Amino acid sequence: SYVKVLACHLLQIPAPTSDEMFYRLHGRIITRAQLVGVVASMQHKTDRTEYLLDDGTGEVCFVDWQTDAPPCQLGDLVHVFGRLKPSWERRVELHATKVVVVDPNAEMLHWAQAQLLYQHVYNQPAPYVEAPLPTPRESTLEALCRHAFLGLPLPVETPMVDDALPVAIVMHLAQDNAPSSIRFRDAVADVVVVPDMGASARLGRFRKAFARLRRLGALYLQ
Numbered sequence: 001s002y003v004k005v006l007a008c009h010l011l012q013i014p015a016p017t018s019d020e021m022f023y024r025l026h027g028r029i030i031t032r033a034q035l036v037g038v039v040a041s042m043q044h045k046t047d048r049t050e051y052l053l054d055d056g057t058g059e060v061c062f063v064d065w066q067t068d069a070p071p072c073q074l075g076d077l078v079h080v081f082g083r084l085k086p087s088w089e090r091r092v093e094l095h096a097t098k099v100v101v102v103d104p105n106a107e108m109l110h111w112a113q114a115q116l117l118y119q120h121v122y123n124q125p126a127p128y129v130e131a132p133l134p135t136p137r138e139s140t141l142e143a144l145c146r147h148a149f150l151g152l153p154l155p156v157e158t159p160m161v162d163d164a165l166p167v168a169i170v171m172h173l174a175q176d177n178a179p180s181s182i183r184f185r186d187a188v189a190d191v192v193v194v195p196d197m198g199a200s201a202r203l204g205r206f207r208k209a210f211a212r213l214r215r216l217g218a219l220y221l222q
Helices: 007-011 104-122 140-150 161-175 199-216
Strands: 023-025 028-030 032-044 049-054 059-064 077-085 093-101
Touching: 007 032, 007 059, 007 104, 032 059, 032 093, 032 104, 059 077, 077 104, 140 161, 140 199, 161 199
Parallel strands: 059 093
Antiparallel strands: 023 028, 032 049, 032 077, 049 059, 077 093
């Protein structure tokens, strides 16, 4: 929706930072706005027309990209809807999406509504709900490696099928007090969780388990 504001409200908004690229009005993100005021100046360019809107509280530039039929003339009282955009010359300008010529009653109504909204909504601290960060679930293998590294009692849990071989290797190394430097074939010599299969498939299972243990820091090459 288009936020109802006055020119003085937009002129106090700081320029967006490179990290965020959003305008904020007292902490609230504002991307679109609507104003009512008099067209104080207009400048035709090749691909657009630049207008200066004066609502009595300040002057804000708005840009219309339709060059074939200007939506308003100098001195018109207009209701402008647009997106907030930074420019090289100004802190903020409106890229108009709709421009409507209105009567003086619309100006007074907009002024009263904008003041009321600013005092009771936009000028108040923006409410927000702090979303809890997702807690990563520790796998059986990760918990086992952590306990083994810290010298804690090893947890007794049934591992998943893919974790069965690396879990058995860690249990073997921890329970047998194996030295920190050991050949992989010696580490898995007593592991019986690998089902009967061909030599190539068996070697592939061992390599996969070894890669997982290396990523967790439980084993390393020497």
